[in-house]
Amino acid sequence: MPTLITGGCGFVGINLAEAVLSKGEAVVLLDRRPLPDAARSALGKHRSPLTMVSGDARDTGALT
Numbered sequence: 001m002p003t004l005i006t007g008g009c010g011f012v013g014i015n016l017a018e019a020v021l022s023k024g025e026a027v028v029l030l031d032r033r034p035l036p037d038a039a040r041s042a043l044g045k046h047r048s049p050l051t052m053v054s055g056d057a058r059d060t061g062a063l064t
Contacts, residue, residue, distance in 0.1 A: 002026035006057040014039045021046035
């Protein structure tokens with residue numbers, strides 16, 4: 001089961017995603033902002049699946 005990280009494109013979210021991906025687990029990042037190119041490149045080096053969802057954590061539809 002993937003780990004959902006809200007605010008995933010911020011400093012804490014990116015570092016948390018790095019830690020989870022490095023353990024071989026899938027990650028879903030939810031944020032209103034796009035993932036910075038440098039972070040996308042760094043996180044893309046992991047073999048674990050990474051999914052970006054554009055949305056707001058206060059929107060129950062986006063969380064579903």
